[in-house]
Ligand SMILES: Nc1ncnc2c1ncn2[C@@H]1O[C@H](COP(=O)(O)OP(=O)(O)OP(=O)(O)O)[C@@H](O)[C@H]1O
Ligand SMILES: O=c1[nH]c(=O)c2[nH+]cn([C@@H]3O[C@H](COP(=O)(O)O)[C@@H](O)[C@H]3O)c2[nH]1
Ligand SMILES: NC(=O)CC[C@H](N)C(=O)O
């Protein structure tokens with residue numbers, strides 16, 4: 001055990017009293033939902049709404065009108081999407097949602113769907129618009145209140161609404177698109193062909209503000225600090241006088257969760273670091289050090305390398321590796337919890353991308369991309385009640401929250417490291433020997449990125465051990481050794497990412513050092529794939 005029983009996060013102490021009050025539920029109930037039809041920009045819409053200080057959540061496109069009524073959002077936004085509404089099998093929404101009396105705004109595909117559902121017609125158009133378009137506003141009511149007659153908008157469509165029903169009236173047009181924006185004559189239903197969520201529509205923020213504040217009547221009261229305060233109050237109420245164990249990896253998400261929980265329940269919190277043998281070089285020491293510098297609460301370290309390596313032995317299928325790791329984590333938490341009286345809750349730093357990529361959000365849009373160990377990889381019988389306060393947030397929001405909670409920059413800006421750790425970077429079967437090779441190579445990659453002053457400019461940089469041997473010549477002798485792939489990406493939210501344009505000299509240095517210093521490696525490659533279509537991790 002490390003540290004003492006009393007946690008005193010430096011920053012946590014400074015604001016703990018200020019954050020003690022109960023919060024009105026309206027803060028989180030004033031939400032707008034985005035129905036995602038597979039848009040590239042669904043998250044961007046959610047972000048832009050949150051930037052108006054209104055809480056926004058993405059949900060699956062076919063959520064039933066009954067479920068929407070239960071969620072009682074203040075507004076509903078229908079996103080764009082790659083399909084054409086007239087195709088067989090094109091994704092539709094429950095038409096009942098138009099009758100709920102809740103304001104609706106359709107964007108691009110969302111517009112085409114809205115107009116078609118309410119008696120209009122959508123066709124493929126020879127005058128497709130991709131990119132900038134000049135848009136003329138013909139009706140300055142509500143949505144376009146306070147805006148000039150002419151504005152620049154960003155379009156991306158091959159179909160368009162060719163006829164609207166009598167229920168609608170036009171609000172704006174472009175040279176080739178007669179219905180660039182429309183409104184229902186009686187119901188609070190709006191739709192636009194262009195994308196207000198992208199920065200290339202300079203007045204898009206104002207349009208979204210007019211919708212969420214003006215039309216939906218949201219109070220613009222949501223802030224990350226309110227979110228923290230609401231969460232703290234809720235956790236305090238939920239936990240009562242029982243105890244919470246928090247899976248703490250030393251990463252950003254679990255550190256933010258630990259800081260929130262400490263503010264909520266102070267000494268009723270125990271953090272547990274599982275050393276699963278899949279951590280980076282010296283990681284256990286680094287985490288213990290950082291943790292005791294910034295927090296002084298109960299920290300248990302569980303030594304579980306043998307357990308994890310035994311259950312991974314002989315397994316090469318990535319999803320099965322993740323599933324086993326998820327289960328082992330829970331077994332470790334359970335075994336450790338037996339030593340702690342009344343440990344009823346398990347807290348984890350689960351974020352929204354973990355939930356969508358695992359295909360695990362019952363209200364969410366997405367297919368399973370990979371089973372994140374903390375969501376899709378969990379066993380059915382948990383044995384704990386889960387506390388996941390960050391489940392609806394994206395990484396960059398969690399980072400801002402961490403800074404607001406006073407966590408140090410060095411922790412907040414740490415590159416993420418997945419719970420399944422080196423196991424998903426050691427492709428195929430995992431063995432201790434392979435992990436040791438990978439750990440050394442990885443530490444060189446990170447050290448060189450740091451030495452080049454590029455740690456903050458890149459978002460995640462690491463090494464991957466490929467299941468490939470190739471021929472080399474070292475010291476005039478033939479080698480037949482392993483290949484390492486270097487991966488470095490730039491991203492804010494880890495949902496999409498581009499490969500980092502690292503300088504050649506840096507790549508050369510990384511390659512030389514790995515081949516010279518890591519026994520068993522004779523070849524280094526640089527991964528130049530973006531996400532999508534690749535993912536950041538290789539498994
Ligand atoms: N080694 C570990 N020991 C205990 N809990 C862990 C460990 N690794 C991951 N977890 C739990 O799983 C959650 C999800 O892991 P994830 O890697 O996404 O978040 P993180 O490690 O907190 O932050 P980061 O994304 O910066 O790495 C963590 O927040 C933590 O609760
Ligand atoms: O805690 C985690 N458990 C997991 O199972 C997991 N899988 C991926 N990641 C991290 O998530 C981000 C996106 O990763 P991908 O592009 O590989 O899906 C990247 O930051 C990955 O490192 C995980 N984190
Ligand atoms: N961006 C979109 O929503 C596109 C909608 C539809 N696929 C079109 O091409 O018109």
Ligand SMILES: [Mg+2]
Pocket residue numbers: 249251252416417418419
């Ligand atoms: Mg992590």
